[in-house]
Amino acid sequence: MTDWRPVRRLVPEVLGALVRRYGHFDACEDAVQEALVAAAAQWPVQGWPENPRGWLVAVASRRLADQLRSDTARRRREEADALRTPPLAGGDLDARGPTGDDTLTLLFLCCHPALTPPSQVALTLRAVGGLSTAEIARAFIVPEATMAQRISRAKQRIKAAGARFELPPPAEQAQRLGVVLHVVYLVFNEGYTATSGTRLVRAELTDEAIRLARELHRLVPGAGEVAGLLALMLLTDARRPARTAPDGSLVPLSDQDRTLWDTDAIAEGVALVTDTLSTGPLGSYQLQAAIAAVHDEAPTAEATDWPQILALYTLLQRVAPNPTVTLNRAVAVAMVQGPAAGLAVLDALSSDERISASHHLVSVRAHLLEMAGDHDAARADYQEAARRTTSEPERRHLLTRAARLG
Structure with a gap:
C-alpha cells in the first residue's frame, strides 16, 4: 500500500503557492484536491516524479487556469489579480520554494472566526492535512455529500468575510492562535477516541494533529501553549499501542501493558513539558501535559x-x-x-x-x-x-x- 503521508505534507506548500499567485482560496483549494486525485491515479502506474511538489503545483495550476478561463467573471478577476500581484521570479510558481509559513497561514485561514468549530476542523483537515472529503466524512461518520457541503459553505464564508492569504496582524494573532490550537486539539481527540463508529482510534487524525502541532511549534517556538499541546498529544498518543485488545476492545489505562507504550514519544513529551513549565504563565495544555507526564512516568498503575x-x-x-x-x-x-x-x-x-x-x-x-x-x-x-x-x-x-x- 502506498504511503501518501509525505504527499499530504506538501499540501500547504502547493496550496500556498497557488493562493499567493491567484488569490481565490476556494478555487485554489479545489484545484489542489484535483491534483492530489490525479497523483493518486497516475503515480502508482507511471512512478513518482522526481519533484512531487513541482508536479502537484503544475497540475493544480493547469486545473485552476482551466477553471478560471471557463468562466468569464473568474477570468476578469484573474486579470485584476494579475495587475495587483507581481508575478513570481521567472513566472514559475514553484520557483519561490517551500515556506513553512504557508502552514501557519493556512491554519489561521481555516480557523477564521467566521466559521463554526466543525467547519474549522473540516477545512483544516482538507486544506492543511490533505485529506479528501471522503476521508474526512468517514472520520466523522457523516455522508460524503454532507461533508462536501460543510466544506463548501466554509470556503464561501471565508470568501464573504474578505479573508486574505496572510497572517493576522500581531495584535490578532495571539487571540486567533488559541482557536488554531483548539482545532488541532479537537482533531486529535476525535482520532484518539472516536465519538462514534466501530473503531476506537482513527490514527490518520491523531497523526495529522501531531504533525500540525509540530509545525506550529517550529514556527512559534516561544509559545508555551503550543509546546504544551504538542507535549500533551505525544504523551497521550504514546499509549495508543496498548489501548486496544486484539479484538479492538478498549483497554483502560490501569490495565494497559506499559511495555507497549512508545518510550521515545514519552521522552520527547516529558522534555517539552519540563521546558515549557519553567517559562512564562501556565496554560491549560501545559497543565494537561504535566498530568499526562505523571501517568506516563509511573512504572505501574499502582505507582501513579x-x-x-x-x-x-x-x-x-x-x-x-x-x-x-x-x-x-x-x-x-x-x-x-x-x-x-x-x-x-x-x-x-x-x-x-x-x-x-x-x-x-x-x-x-x-x-x-x-x-x-x-x-x-x-x-x-x-x-x-x-x-x-x-x-x-x-x-x-x-x-x-x-x-x-x-
Missing part, C-alpha cells in the same frame, strides 16, 4: 502519583474551569481521598447541561460506585453509559464492566 495529579487538576480547574476538568478531577479525588469524596465532586455536575447527558459522567460515576462497593448502582450506571455512547468499542467495554458485577 495521584496526589500530584490531584494538585495539577486543582490548578487546571482554576486556570481553565470546565465540566470535563471537574470530571477528571473527581477521579483524582477518589484515588487520593476515597470514592465517596470523588462522588461528592460529581454531584455538582449532575445539573450542568454541558455534561449531564454525556455518557462520560455516568461511566465515571459507575467507576467510583464500583470502587465504593455499591455494585448494583455501578452496574446500572455502566449499562446506562453504554446506552448513551455512540462508540461501539466504548459500549462493549462498559457492558463488560457491568457484566463483571453480576
Whole structure:
C-alpha cells in the first residue's frame, strides 16, 4: 500500500503557492484536491516524479487556469489579480520554494472566526492535512455529500468575510492562535477516541494533529501553549499501542501493558513539558501535559502519583474551569481521598447541561460506585453509559464492566 503521508505534507506548500499567485482560496483549494486525485491515479502506474511538489503545483495550476478561463467573471478577476500581484521570479510558481509559513497561514485561514468549530476542523483537515472529503466524512461518520457541503459553505464564508492569504496582524494573532490550537486539539481527540463508529482510534487524525502541532511549534517556538499541546498529544498518543485488545476492545489505562507504550514519544513529551513549565504563565495544555507526564512516568498503575495529579487538576480547574476538568478531577479525588469524596465532586455536575447527558459522567460515576462497593448502582450506571455512547468499542467495554458485577 502506498504511503501518501509525505504527499499530504506538501499540501500547504502547493496550496500556498497557488493562493499567493491567484488569490481565490476556494478555487485554489479545489484545484489542489484535483491534483492530489490525479497523483493518486497516475503515480502508482507511471512512478513518482522526481519533484512531487513541482508536479502537484503544475497540475493544480493547469486545473485552476482551466477553471478560471471557463468562466468569464473568474477570468476578469484573474486579470485584476494579475495587475495587483507581481508575478513570481521567472513566472514559475514553484520557483519561490517551500515556506513553512504557508502552514501557519493556512491554519489561521481555516480557523477564521467566521466559521463554526466543525467547519474549522473540516477545512483544516482538507486544506492543511490533505485529506479528501471522503476521508474526512468517514472520520466523522457523516455522508460524503454532507461533508462536501460543510466544506463548501466554509470556503464561501471565508470568501464573504474578505479573508486574505496572510497572517493576522500581531495584535490578532495571539487571540486567533488559541482557536488554531483548539482545532488541532479537537482533531486529535476525535482520532484518539472516536465519538462514534466501530473503531476506537482513527490514527490518520491523531497523526495529522501531531504533525500540525509540530509545525506550529517550529514556527512559534516561544509559545508555551503550543509546546504544551504538542507535549500533551505525544504523551497521550504514546499509549495508543496498548489501548486496544486484539479484538479492538478498549483497554483502560490501569490495565494497559506499559511495555507497549512508545518510550521515545514519552521522552520527547516529558522534555517539552519540563521546558515549557519553567517559562512564562501556565496554560491549560501545559497543565494537561504535566498530568499526562505523571501517568506516563509511573512504572505501574499502582505507582501513579495521584496526589500530584490531584494538585495539577486543582490548578487546571482554576486556570481553565470546565465540566470535563471537574470530571477528571473527581477521579483524582477518589484515588487520593476515597470514592465517596470523588462522588461528592460529581454531584455538582449532575445539573450542568454541558455534561449531564454525556455518557462520560455516568461511566465515571459507575467507576467510583464500583470502587465504593455499591455494585448494583455501578452496574446500572455502566449499562446506562453504554446506552448513551455512540462508540461501539466504548459500549462493549462498559457492558463488560457491568457484566463483571453480576
